[in-house]
Amino acid sequence: xxxxxxxxxxxxxxDHVLRSAAALLTRKATATMDEVAKAAGxxxxxxxxxxxxxxxxxxxxxxLGISECEAALDAAALDDGPASEAARRLVHELQPxxxxxxxLYTENQLFEGEEQNAGWSRIDDRVAALFRRGQEAGEFRIDxxxxxxxxxxxxxxxxxAWAVTEGRVARNDFTxxxxxxxxxxxxRRDETRREES
Amino acid sequence: xxxxxxxxxxxxxxDHVLRSAAALLTRKATATMDEVAKAAGxxxxxxxxxxxxxxxxxxxxxxLGISECEAALDAAALDDGPASEAARRLVHELQPxxxxxxxLYTENQLFEGEEQNAGWSRIDDRVAALFRRGQEAGEFRIDxxxxxxxxxxxxxxxxxAWAVTEGRVARNDFTxxxxxxxxxxxxRRDETRREES
DNA sequence: CCATCGTGAGACGTTGATGTCTCACATGGT
DNA sequence: ACCATGTGAGACATCAACGTCTCACGATGG
Numbered sequence: 121x122x123x124x125x126x127x128x129x130x131x132x133x134x135d136h137v138l139r140s141a142a143a144l145l146t147r148k149a150t151a152t153m154d155e156v157a158k159a160a161g162x163x164x165x166x167x168x169x170x171x172x173x174x175x176x177x178x179x180x181x182x183x184l185g186i187s188e189c190e191a192a193l194d195a196a197a198l199d200d201g202p203a204s205e206a207a208r209r210l211v212h213e214l215q216p217x218x219x220x221x222x223x224l225y226t227e228n229q230l231f232e233g234e235e236q237n238a239g240w241s242r243i244d245d246r247v248a249a250l251f252r253r254g255q256e257a258g259e260f261r262i263d264x265x266x267x268x269x270x271x272x273x274x275x276x277x278x279x280x281a282w283a284v285t286e287g288r289v290a291r292n293d294f295t296x297x298x299x300x301x302x303x304x305x306x307x308r309r310d311e312t313r314r315e316e317s
Numbered sequence: 318x319x320x321x322x323x324x325x326x327x328x329x330x331x332d333h334v335l336r337s338a339a340a341l342l343t344r345k346a347t348a349t350m351d352e353v354a355k356a357a358g359x360x361x362x363x364x365x366x367x368x369x370x371x372x373x374x375x376x377x378x379x380x381l382g383i384s385e386c387e388a389a390l391d392a393a394a395l396d397d398g399p400a401s402e403a404a405r406r407l408v409h410e411l412q413p414x415x416x417x418x419x420x421l422y423t424e425n426q427l428f429e430g431e432e433q434n435a436g437w438s439r440i441d442d443r444v445a446a447l448f449r450r451g452q453e454a455g456e457f458r459i460d461x462x463x464x465x466x467x468x469x470x471x472x473x474x475x476x477x478a479w480a481v482t483e484g485r486v487a488r489n490d491f492t493x494x495x496x497x498x499x500x501x502x503x504x505r506r507d508e509t510r511r512e513e514s
Numbered sequence: 515c516c517a518t519c520g521t522g523a524g525a526c527g528t529t530g531a532t533g534t535c536t537c538a539c540a541t542g543g544t
Numbered sequence: 545a546c547c548a549t550g551t552g553a554g555a556c557a558t559c560a561a562c563g564t565c566t567c568a569c570g571a572t573g574g
């Protein structure tokens with residue numbers, strides 16, 4: 121009986137802690153467990169009760185990032201309509217998770233080897249599939265590989281997230297900046313072709 | 318007398334250590350001083366004689382990155398010819414330093430506040446000035462701010478550097494991938510271009 | 515009213531990296 | 545041969561973060 125109540129409360133707290141940790145670690149990737157705890161408004165002991173250690177916390181954040189990514193991928197309905205519009209929807213859906221993704225993106229670069237969560241590969245595949253679809257539909261240029269476009273999307277998301285938190289670009293322009301730069305580059309430019317070289 | 322010889326030798330060694338450290342830290346940003354020393358083929362003691370501590374080492378790497386950036390900026394002659402060609406030259410010149418820049422780029426995101434080296438602002442300004450020049454010449458679109466384009470360039474450089482080291486894209490395509498994506502997005506779209514030519 | 519449980523505070527011991535030190539050794543110049 | 549100097553190896557103390565533990569408090573449910 122009480123089990124239900126407690127597990128419910130813990131689930132709520134767990135999510136709150138996760139959110140605060142994401143917000144803090146996004147700004148200061150080297151934040152200590154003590155700082156994470158204080159940022160979440162709890163003690164270090166409680167933090168340790170919910171996440172066995174820093175690794176567990178980071179892996180939980182990774183799981184959160186993956187689930188948010190997949191939610192965004194679903195919401196964007198990548199298979200519908202023009203690929204460019206699908207990409208625009210994707211970036212728009214990804215925006216709230218951008219800061220967290222930026223943290224996880226660099227966190228993965230921090231260590232060598234150390235096989236990464238399989239979830240990322242599936243996400244990579246879905247994003248790459250979108251670009252491939254755009255290429256096969258004659259919508260995107262074919263000299264930029266889907267793999268590179270995927271990587272570039274991550275990079276631009278991270279750059280934009282940082283630029284926003286440091287006030288170098290306005291938060292409102294977030295989606296526009298990324299989409300326009302990415303698609304403008306990925307979109308085949310038919311009219312310009314005749315002029316190039 | 319002997320001072321000359323020793324200082325000369327130390328200068329050579331210092332540069333070599335710096336290069337190896339850059340190569341290692343690029344792959345594993347959390348590498349220990351011991352690993353850095355071994356990677357450079359020297360003992361930890363000697364490493365410590367040349368760089369007072371980890372901070373000093375990172376700051377030396379920062380100085381190296383800044384100087385390489387400025388060398389690339391000079392070599393690219395950003396004020397000559399079309400801005401798009403200048404940007405292409407810039408990326409090409411920046412390529413050898415890309416991995417180091419990727420390391421320093423994330424290193425700066427790792428800490429909050431902590432005023433960054435003034436050298437970066439000057440570099441930012443020069444790059445942003447290039448994009449601004451392209452906009453004023455009617456070559457680049459004006460809805461993407463020079464500041465964002467600068468930030469995006471850094472992000473793409475880092476993404477490409479990582480993608481290359483992890484074998485996701487071919488090293489030979491490095492410049493092409495970045496330039497085509499960046500410029501394709503930055504270049505103003507066709508209709509206006511027709512009138513001009 | 516009492517029992518239970520989560521929590522905060524804090525005291526540990528442990529680990530890993532760091533910075534400092536000494537000393538023996540090899541090299542190179544005198 | 546002699547001396548000086550840079551180097552490698554390793555010992556040593558220090559420090560910060562971690563993980564574990566205990567204990568008292570407050571709240572909640574029976």
